[in-house]
Amino acid sequence: MNELINRINSSASLDELDKIRVELFGKKGLITSEFAKLKSIPADEKKAFADELNKRRDVFNEAILAKKTELDFIELKARMKAESIDVTLFDESRDIGALHPVMSTMDNIIEYFLAQNFSIETGPLIEDDFHNFEALNLPKYHPARDMQDTFYINDKRLLRTHTSPVQIRTMENSKPPIRMICPGAVFRRDMDLTHTPMFHQVEGLVVDDGNGVSFANLKHILEDFLRYMFGDVKVRFRPSFFPFTEPSTEVDISCIFCKGKGCRVCSHTGWLEVLGSGEVDPNVFKHVGYKNVSGYAFGLGVERFAMLLYGVPDLRSLFEGDLRLLEQFK
Structure with missing residues (x-):
């Protein structure tokens, strides 16, 4: 035993x-x-x-x-x-996430204007005709409404076609001085290489009493902003038309791909259109009850900026969720 x-x-x-x-x-x-x-x-x-x-x-x-x-x-x-696994060992995981290029671009734009003491304002995605059109000097049957193919919910409601209604709502609820941007999604009935039914805008508005806000102020801040985003570029302002600003201008930068020499991207002009701007039309101020004020406004498409910054040729690829594209931005 x-x-x-x-x-x-x-x-x-x-x-x-x-x-x-x-x-x-x-x-x-x-x-x-x-x-x-x-x-x-x-x-x-x-x-x-x-x-x-x-x-x-x-x-x-x-x-x-x-x-x-x-x-x-x-x-x-x-x-x-x-x-056993030594969790202190460094491991560069291949599954690291990253911000979507559109959101990353929007964050950079917002950071710049926050540093310039602009506030961030938001508003509803479903708007009424007054805030989306009429208050912005676009009365019913105005031909300029055709510039924006609109998604109508009914006779009185629609998906906002720009973030400008946020400017109207802010002026209705605030008194000058106003210094704001309104980033967000907007909707238009359009779909091709450079347009999608839903995209993002950042619009800005500066208003103050009297004649203290001039086109020179607008020119200065946009030139500084565009060089912040794109580096050492030339900036030019071209006369244009927007119903809610007068005078209105399109803003171009020298092509960041060919350095202004002319290439396929800039249609061999040496310039790239990046945003629209102008002094606020007096009729807009009338709709919100403002008197004896001056101001300027500007607006840009975030996807347009992202395409230029990251060299994306087709806007639609930013919305397809293709990991082969998104993994490049880690």
Whole structure:
């Protein structure tokens, strides 16, 4: 018995321990064979024999269980050591996320104007005709409404076609001075290489009492902003038409791809159109009850900026969710 206990205690593996268990309790095991002898033992000796045999069986079972627990723990420690990971080691995971290029571009635009003490204002995506058109000097049947293909919900409600209604709502609820930008999504019925039904704009508005806000102020801040976004570029202002500003200008920068020499991207003109701007039309101020004020406004398409900054040729690819494109911006 002592020899078997020693063998159990010195077992080096679970397999070795299991072989000893079979030797003892298998069909032909030592303990099994001893219990088989009970059939032939005289009745008066059977109880004493069985009691002694049960004690031996319990001793072996306890020894095997204790050794099995010990070997299980050793095996678990070895497996954990083999599978352990040093979490302090540097690992440049390939699954790192990144901001979408449109959102990254918008963040950069917002950061600039926050640094210039502009506030950020927001408004509803579903607008009424007054705030989206009439208050912006676009009365019903005005031909300039055709410039914006609109999603109408009903006769009175529509998806906003620009973020300019936020400017109107801000002026309705505030008094000058106002210095604000309104970033957000807008909607138009258009779809091609450079247009999508939903896109993002950032529009700005500065208003103050009297004649303190001039075109020179607008020119200065836009030139500084465009060089902040695109680097050392030339900036030019071209006369244009917007119903809500007068005078109105389109703003161009020298082509960032050919440095103004002329290429396919700039249609060999050396210039890229990037935003629209102008002094706020007096009729807009009348709609919000402002008197004796001056101001300027500007607006830009965030996707347009993103396409130029990141060299994306097709605007639609920014909305398709193709990981092959998005992974390039990690």
